[in-house]
Amino acid sequence: ETGVTQSPTHLIKTRGQQVTLRCSSQSGHNTVSWYQQALGQGPQFIFQYYREEENGRGNFPPRFSGLQFPNYSSELNVNALELDDSALYLCASSSSRTRGNEQFFGPGTRLTVL
């Protein structure tokens, strides 16, 4: 069984740039959620994708957008980067067929915005 993978591991961008982060879900999982973990804080929910559509969104502006592909992998796109976007971005996959939709996390992408 392959776990959740994310790429890249680390990324450095400057203010105003755009970034795309990628996530491959665990085998058998059809739902992907994205979280932002700022330094010293718990992860904050960004959005969730199910059947290639956004299935819920946290308190993040529209410049945070995403995609889910037919193979259930997903992308997180952030436009017009701001310094406060510097964080660890976590992807979690789950199965809608499992009670409580237990989420399995990837290692994260560390984004630094200069």
Added chain:
Amino acid sequence: AQSVSQHNHHVILSEAASLELGCNYSYGGTVNLFWYVQYPGQHLQLLLKYFSGDPLVKGIKGFEAEFIKSKFSFNLRKPSVQWSDTAEYFCAEISGGYNKLIFGAGTRLAVHP
């Protein structure tokens, strides 16, 4: 809005000491509660979860948690910690709507040999 509170931000213990980390959740409906652990340099891993039934839940690595509905609490315990338990611990609950996790701020545990 739903929220999860963790009372201790930093905890320092010696090996073999007992551990209890506090967690309070706010959602009063059907609860789905979790404790996750993040070891240094590793990804978030599930320690244990509670959906219903026996309020004392046993997880991996000797951890357990007790769900007390009247106190909206889900505290994590371990009778005797080891140096390898040094990590950050997060309490979380599932939102009442779609399945988003709401995390507490985390507790950083350092265990000294």
